[in-house]
Amino acid sequence: MKILDLTIHGFGKFHDRKLSFTDGLNIIYGHNEAGKSTLHSFLRAMLYGMEKKPGLTKKSELYEKYKPWDNADVFGGELRFSWQSKTYRVMRDFRKDHESLRIINETDQTELREPEALLTDALDGVTETAYNNTVSIGQLKCQTGREMARELKSYIQSIHTTGDANLNAERAISYLRNQKNTMEQRLVPDAARTYTALIGEIRNIERDISQPSYANQLNKYNELRNSARTERTSRQTRKEELLQKIAQSEQVLQQSGYKNEAEISAAQEKTGSLYKSFEESVKESKKAVRIILPVMLLGLSALSLMFGVAAVLLTGSSGMSGWQTLLPGVSAALSHMRLPVVLAVSLLLCILFLAAGITTLRQNHMIRKRVEETSAQAKEILARQIGCSDLSEDAMHALHSHMEELKNVYHQLTDNRTELAALDEELGKLTEDERAYDSKLQHQHEMQTELEGKLEHLANIKNRAEQLQRTLSENDHITEELDAISLAMETMSDLSKSIHSSFGHYLNKEAGSLISGITGGAYDSMWIDNSLRVYLNTPDKLVPIEHVSSGTMDQIYLALRLAASQLLQTGSSEKLPLIFDDSFAMYDEDRLRTAIHFVMQEYPGQILLFTCHTREARILEEDHTAFHLIRL
Amino acid sequence: MRFVHTADVSWGMTPDSDMPWGKDRANDIKTSFTKIIDRARELSADCLFISGDLFHRQPLTRDLKDLNYLFSTIPSTHVVIIAGNRDHIEQNSALYSFEWCKNVTYFLEDQPTSVYFDDINTEIFGFSYHSKEIRDTIIDEIQPEVSSHIRILMAHGGDAEHCPFDAELLSRLPFDYIALGHIHKPEEVVERKAVYPGSPEPLDLTETGAHGIYTGDINPITHRVQKLEFEPISEISYIPLQVNVTKQTENEELLKLLTGEILKRGSRNIYRIRITGKHDPDTCFDLSRLSQQFRIVEIADESEPEYDFNALYREHPTDMIGFYIRKFTREDGQELSHAERQALYYGINALLKTQKGGEEA
Structure with missing residues (x-):
């Protein structure tokens, strides 16, 4: 940027004053109180405005200081500068409540919509602070060596905050931070936690399924149950057999009508005795006596009766004779007897013989009845048992064998029944066993099904864990990269700090040649250590800054400011104008000459030198060096 | 038998x-x-x-x-x-x-x-x-x-x-x-x-x-x-492919080369790709298109950016870039660890991209 001219409408003591500048060196000469610093301040205010900025003098101070004495209504001015081949006119009004900034692009005949932005660009990003510390060079205010050194040091410190953007790692660090954030997005943060959880679950399930309750005993119980079942089936078959046999036996017995052996034996006996009695009776009935006796008795009875009758008759005399012939004996006898006695006896005998005869007849009848009865009973039994109703020895034999057989049947039956009972018991037990094995088997099946479910679940979890492994290793890889980025950021930030604190190293290079030039070779270069102690290099030794003369200190100061402003504007081609505000007041002639020539040589841009001496102009004239003089 | x-x-x-x-x-x-x-x-x-x-x-x-x-x-x-x-x-x-x-x-x-x-x-x-x-x-x-x-x-x-x-x-x-x-x-x-x-x-x-x-x-x-x-018996194989890149290699070129190799060996096979060599620092290899088309099980990019650190150091002796490079130069001449090398690349890349006159990230 080159300043073309200033027009002060109203600022401090100036009022409608215009000043023009050229390229190269411009000397603005005015004795003290001529307004050099006012002009300087005006220039600064035109470039940076008068708003309060943090750390600087309060606005009110500046405001009050430069408010025009005579006319408070006019407080502002214009500044024309050229930048990047265009000419701009800056117009400012500093009046409170009327502050304004306008910039017109005279080349393109446009007014800028964003004048602040243009100024920032044209000023190449040099802030007001930087401007005060570098481009605009005043005097070292203090005179004592130590104070000057201190001021130098604080100046150095203040440069830190301006710093060359190329030294400033802020942007690079935030670039890295962005990279880091983007990369962190690629992390899967829960992966490790999920993986650990999955592994834990896997262990739990594996522990669970290795419990003995899951052991596969299907075969064992199957076999047990099968053998139980086979046993049961065979016993069942046997039982069926027995039941059949028992049914048969029972039927036989039922048919026979006897319930048990006792009955059979009783029946047998009864039949035996029946038969015996039958035989006896038959025998009895067959006895001749049976027939003879009743006949006889009856005959006797009849005889008796007849006797009686005869007696009666005979006694009835007429008849007697007849009968006397017939029955001489009887008649004789009879005659001896008394008739009623004889009658009674004969009646008695008749009745007796009749009774006896009837009795025997009855007996015979009884016998016959007995025969009939026994025969009937026996026949009935026989008929029932052997189907034949002949009453005979053979039949009786047959009956006997039959009955014996029945007895056998009964024995069989009882045996079978006992066996059946035992079988039933065994069957009961076997059924229970089978049921127990069945339920165990079912339980086993359930466990196996449960197990399969768990195994499937386990497989799923293991799959998920496998899938996660790749994510985990990717995470590891990303973490490595993140660590590298962090290392870069740390290194850069550390470097930043250490560079700032050993600013000297870098300043050395820049300031070194300048110092040598400006002191005419008295000192080679300068060294500032970490604690900001400043040393000057001579070919022999390091001289602490406190030991050099104030003039030299001034020179050093100048060199530093030059170096700093150079560094600030390393990148740009259009340097800002360098402004010297009575900087050489304390210099002696030789030093002054050296310094001015040096500065002109080192600084390619416009130079504005405010001075209240004529020495500078005179020296330049003597050396035939071109410059532009402005008298205030 | x-x-x-x-x-x-x-x-x-x-x-x-x-x-x-x-x-x-x-x-x-x-x-x-x-x-x-x-x-x-x-x-x-x-x-x-x-x-x-x-x-x-x-x-x-x-x-x-x-x-x-x-x-x-x-x-x-x-x-x-x-x-x-x-x-x-x-x-x-x-x-x-x-x-x-x-x-x-x-x-x-x-x-x-x-x-x-x-x-x-x-x-x-x-x-x-x-x-x-x-x-x-x-x-x-x-x-x-x-x-x-x-x-x-x-x-x-x-x-x-x-x-x-x-x-x-x-x-x-x-x-x-x-x-x-x-x-x-x-x-x-x-x-x-x-x-x-x-x-x-x-x-x-x-x-x-x-x-x-x-x-x-x-x-x-x-x-x-x-x-x-x-x-x-198997019709599918895992095939490792290694490509060496140079400063001239561009992403498209790499993609084309790899696609060619894959098609030559069978697109149903499963590939494991390794990139070695030194690439241009501004080139970033993006093989995601490959992954979408074919079966790529792993891409290991072991290539490193080609920075001429000597030249960089000479150009930037007094600014952060120079210092940064100096910081990673070991006095004992030992090789940098992988992490240190990566940090060096990341740092230089960030510095170059954000210096005045360079591109903003």
């Missing part, structure tokens, strides 16, 4: 399960095993040896049923199986109550037992894993008695935690053929005697090369292995 020998089938596994082709690979494993069964049928093999890790994990009943069905389709082949460390037999295993079809023999014991097949005069010894590891060798204690049989040993393992044995031990054992399992790459450990058939399908990206089965013939009289060959 003709046999087919396989192992480490890993039925039920999903390789590369987080990749889109994971399920296809799981199916490939099953298809390959079916192919093996078919092959046994074609060859009229007398035996099919499955030396462990038939399953990827403890099998469920339905897995056993599926396989049993397959085995039932080769009724005239004796299928002999042992369990390996991955599918070791637990107390709760469904194997204990599973009824295989007649031609299948599964060694359930953890102590060596044998089975004799009279029709082929062959005695086969084997045992199964009941736990994840077995630290004893075991196989050196087996004493087969009858030498008039063909004697086969099936064993799974070979490293320190899994029945340790080596080629020397195997060559001393009195068996006519030793059907091994556990190593997933096919290898004839003892010539014509002891073989790792490898898994029929490659199971992860390190398992490059051909995968298949071994088939062989043993002379019934001499008991010698007369014929032993490897037969590839």
Whole structure:
């Protein structure tokens, strides 16, 4: 940027004053109180405005200081500068409540919509602070060596905050931070936690399924149950057999009508005795006596009766004779007897013989009845048992064998029944066993099904864990990269700090040649250590800054400011104008000459030198060096 | 006696399960095993040896049923199986109550037992894993008695935690053929005697090369292995590709090169890509298009940006760039660690991109 001219409408003591500048060196000469610093301040205010900025003098101070004495209504001015081949006119009004900034692009005949932005660009990003510390060079205010050194040091410190953007790692660090954030997005943060959880679950399930309750005993119980079942089936078959046999036996017995052996034996006996009695009776009935006796008795009875009758008759005399012939004996006898006695006896005998005869007849009848009865009973039994109703020895034999057989049947039956009972018991037990094995088997099946479910679940979890492994290793890889980025950021930030604190190293290079030039070779270069102690290099030794003369200190100061402003504007081609505000007041002639020539040589841009001496102009004239003089 | 020998089938596994082709690979494993069964049928093999890790994990009943069905389709082949460390037999295993079809023999014991097949005069010894590891060798204690049989040993393992044995031990054992399992790459450990058939399908990206089965013939009289060959079964391979890039290599160029190589070798195969060399610092390789088109299981970009640090240092002696480079130059001349190198690249990149006059990130 080159300043073309200033027009002060109203600022401090100036009022409608215009000043023009050229390229190269411009000397603005005015004795003290001529307004050099006012002009300087005006220039600064035109470039940076008068708003309060943090750390600087309060606005009110500046405001009050430069408010025009005579006319408070006019407080502002214009500044024309050229930048990047265009000419701009800056117009400012500093009046409170009327502050304004306008910039017109005279080349393109446009007014800028964003004048602040243009100024920032044209000023190449040099802030007001930087401007005060570098481009605009005043005097070292203090005179004592130590104070000057201190001021130098604080100046150095203040440069830190301006710093060359190329030294400033802020942007690079935030670039890295962005990279880091983007990369962190690629992390899967829960992966490790999920993986650990999955592994834990896997262990739990594996522990669970290795419990003995899951052991596969299907075969064992199957076999047990099968053998139980086979046993049961065979016993069942046997039982069926027995039941059949028992049914048969029972039927036989039922048919026979006897319930048990006792009955059979009783029946047998009864039949035996029946038969015996039958035989006896038959025998009895067959006895001749049976027939003879009743006949006889009856005959006797009849005889008796007849006797009686005869007696009666005979006694009835007429008849007697007849009968006397017939029955001489009887008649004789009879005659001896008394008739009623004889009658009674004969009646008695008749009745007796009749009774006896009837009795025997009855007996015979009884016998016959007995025969009939026994025969009937026996026949009935026989008929029932052997189907034949002949009453005979053979039949009786047959009956006997039959009955014996029945007895056998009964024995069989009882045996079978006992066996059946035992079988039933065994069957009961076997059924229970089978049921127990069945339920165990079912339980086993359930466990196996449960197990399969768990195994499937386990497989799923293991799959998920496998899938996660790749994510985990990717995470590891990303973490490595993140660590590298962090290392870069740390290194850069550390470097930043250490560079700032050993600013000297870098300043050395820049300031070194300048110092040598400006002191005419008295000192080679300068060294500032970490604690900001400043040393000057001579070919022999390091001289602490406190030991050099104030003039030299001034020179050093100048060199530093030059170096700093150079560094600030390393990148740009259009340097800002360098402004010297009575900087050489304390210099002696030789030093002054050296310094001015040096500065002109080192600084390619416009130079504005405010001075209240004529020495500078005179020296330049003597050396035939071109410059532009402005008298205030 | 003709046999087919396989192992480490890993039925039920999903390789590369987080990749889109994971399920296809799981199916490939099953298809390959079916192919093996078919092959046994074609060859009229007398035996099919499955030396462990038939399953990827403890099998469920339905897995056993599926396989049993397959085995039932080769009724005239004796299928002999042992369990390996991955599918070791637990107390709760469904194997204990599973009824295989007649031609299948599964060694359930953890102590060596044998089975004799009279029709082929062959005695086969084997045992199964009941736990994840077995630290004893075991196989050196087996004493087969009858030498008039063909004697086969099936064993799974070979490293320190899994029945340790080596080629020397195997060559001393009195068996006519030793059907091994556990190593997933096919290898004839003892010539014509002891073989790792490898898994029929490659199971992860390190398992490059051909995968298949071994088939062989043993002379019934001499008991010698007369014929032993490897037969590839798998149609898919893991193929590593390495590309060296230079400062001139551009992303498109790299993509084209890799696409060409992949198409040349088969687009169904699974690729593992490694980039080495030095690339232009402003070039960023983005191979995501490749991943969308083909099966790329891993892309390792080990290339580094080509910075001429000397030139940079000379250009920027007094600013942050110079200092930064200086900071990473070790005085002892040692190589930087990987992390330090990465930090250097990141830092320089950030500084170059954000310096005045450079591009803003």
